[in-house]
Amino acid sequence: MPDLFDLPGVAVALAGTRFAHNLQYLPSVGSTNVLALEAAQSGAAHGSVWIADEQTAGRGRSDHKWHSPAGDGLYVSVLLRPKMALADALWLSLGTALAVQTAIATVTNLAPDIRWPNDLLIGSRKCGGILVETSAVASQPDAPAMLRYVVIGVGINVNQQSFPPELQALATSLRHESGRKWAREPILIEFLRALDKEIASLGAELHGASIEAGLLERFAAASSWIRGKHVSVDEAGGYTGVTDGLDARGFLRVAGDDGTLHTVLSGGVRAK
Ligand code: BTN
Numbered sequence: 001m002p003d004l005f006d007l008p009g010v011a012v013a014l015a016g017t018r019f020a021h022n023l024q025y026l027p028s029v030g031s032t033n034v035l036a037l038e039a040a041q042s043g044a045a046h047g048s049v050w051i052a053d054e055q056t057a058g059r060g061r062s063d064h065k066w067h068s069p070a071g072d073g074l075y076v077s078v079l080l081r082p083k084m085a086l087a088d089a090l091w092l093s094l095g096t097a098l099a100v101q102t103a104i105a106t107v108t109n110l111a112p113d114i115r116w117p118n119d120l121l122i123g124s125r126k127c128g129g130i131l132v133e134t135s136a137v138a139s140q141p142d143a144p145a146m147l148r149y150v151v152i153g154v155g156i157n158v159n160q161q162s163f164p165p166e167l168q169a170l171a172t173s174l175r176h177e178s179g180r181k182w183a184r185e186p187i188l189i190e191f192l193r194a195l196d197k198e199i200a201s202l203g204a205e206l207h208g209a210s211i212e213a214g215l216l217e218r219f220a221a222a223s224s225w226i227r228g229k230h231v232s233v234d235e236a237g238g239y240t241g242v243t244d245g246l247d248a249r250g251f252l253r254v255a256g257d258d259g260t261l262h263t264v265l266s267g268g269v270r271a272k
Pocket of ligand 1: 128153
């Protein structure tokens with residue numbers, strides 16, 4: 001018998017957050033992100049959340065698939081309608097990664113690292129990933145594009161005991177790392193509580209988002225990848241170098257082995 005997901009219990013535990021009244025659970029779906037994007041087009045509310053027991057076409061970054069077997073993982077998408085420039089959407093990625101890290105650490109006592117911008121790693125293997133998909137519009141041709149909505153998709157490998165051959169060297173699960181099974185609901189609750197605080201601190205609903213003093217510092221403190229890590233970067237034709245902090249907007253700086261200071265815009269950072 002598959003574990004039944006306690007959605008009412010999650011809703012009670014989230015009372016007072018922007019997510020408490022907008023939770024939907026699906027036994028099986030292609031992708032919770034696709035579902036959320038479609039719902040956003042049809043007017044779904046800020047703070048809506050979709051959780052699936054299984055995804056048959058889970059989406060990862062860079063057109064990868066996200067392995068999403070029934071019962072083993074947490075697959076969740078959150079729809080937000082923040083007052084925020086598209087150019088600042090990275091802040092949501094960084095805040096979400098911190099929220100996932102907090103949730104895993106609080107529930108399991110494991111200490112995942114964050115590979116900029118938003119991969120959750122234990123050792124060298126990934127236990128969680130985040131896919132942020134946006135829709136934006138400019139009010140005038142020269143105006144900055146503003147977000148119409150953003151879907152934040154989070155996948156956490158909770159109880160997987162094995163992975164397909166192509167993922168074995170890359171992926172791990174909380175169960176594999178801790179030697180025990182975990183209920184998914186407490187991790188989801190801690191994640192959504194932490195995300196609720198991150199969104200509040202960005203001020204994304206009331207007055208338009210501004211980078212909260214401390215987000216970048218908290219991120220740099222939470223990730224071993226921000227300073228002094230020798231990396232290869234799969235961007236701008238590919239290069240190698242040593243990470244050299246975040247710039248004022250949250251992008252990763254890399255002092256290239258070629259003597260150039262690079263700014264990484266979209267990810268593709270790997271240990272060298
Ligand atoms: C990554 O490649 O690291 C991002 C993975 C994101 C996976 C999650 S699972 C829930 C949501 N729905 C999807 O189809 N993808 C995201």
